[in-house]
Amino acid sequence: MPSRSRPFIALMLVSLLGGCLALPQVGxxxxxxxxxxxGVENVRIGNYHFSPGLEDIDExxxxxxxxxxxxxxxxxxxxxxxxxxxxxxxxxLQGFDWQLQVPGAEPASGEVDEPIQLxxxxxxxxxxxxxxxxxxxxxxxxxxxxxxxxxxxxxxxxRRGELPAGSQLSLTPTLPAALDxxxxxxxxxxxxxxxxxxxxxxxxxxx
Numbered sequence: 001m002p003s004r005s006r007p008f009i010a011l012m013l014v015s016l017l018g019g020c021l022a023l024p025q026v027g028x029x030x031x032x033x034x035x036x037x038x039g040v041e042n043v044r045i046g047n048y049h050f051s052p053g054l055e056d057i058d059e060x061x062x063x064x065x066x067x068x069x070x071x072x073x074x075x076x077x078x079x080x081x082x083x084x085x086x087x088x089x090x091x092x093l094q095g096f097d098w099q100l101q102v103p104g105a106e107p108a109s110g111e112v113d114e115p116i117q118l119x120x121x122x123x124x125x126x127x128x129x130x131x132x133x134x135x136x137x138x139x140x141x142x143x144x145x146x147x148x149x150x151x152x153x154x155x156x157x158x159r160r161g162e163l164p165a166g167s168q169l170s171l172t173p174t175l176p177a178a179l180d181x182x183x184x185x186x187x188x189x190x191x192x193x194x195x196x197x198x199x200x201x202x203x204x205x206x207x
Contacts, residue, residue, distance in 0.1 A: 095111060
């Protein structure tokens with residue numbers, strides 16, 4: 001594609017992303033997206049589901065299923081609310097990459113590749129399917145220890161119904177290929193409970 005066509009296409013894509021936003025304003029508006037966690041839902045290990053606050057789960061039954069459970073992660077659904085300021089023009093995201101750090105668990109990451117429509121002042125809900133493994137699980141020698149660590153993490157998440165303090169979620173919006181190198185997508189950070197230091201090219205968001 002001739003290079004002279006690139007700015008024209010980029011401007012057309014900007015009009016789709018944010019109405020009449022100028023190119024520099026696109027990155028600025030993306031950085032103003034507010035993130036808020038809506039809790040943790042559907043905590044499970046394989047076919048075993050943990051209701052919030054459930055304390056009387058039959059651990060013996062789960063431990064006897066260690067062959068099936070020991071290699072599985074703790075799966076959760078993590079709904080998020082993404083909101084533009086009320087005065088902001090609408091923006092359509094092409095998706096985003098995400099990274100999640102939870103105390104007591106190995107870091108997790110993934111991507112959302114579906115378009116997300118954002119209207120000023122109106123929260124849009126996106127649910128992340130997250131798979132977590134207890135920190136250091138690979139170093140545990142026995143199957144019983146691995147299952148016990150999985151149960152401990154699942155219990156913690158289901159009992160709280162939310163990410164524990166010290167958790168951090170970061171999102172980097174995906175831009176159309178024609179905007180690559182023209183607009184820099186900011187990284188949005190959601191800290192849960194405790195504040196952590198953000199990298200210079202990130203945009204911190206209070207939880």
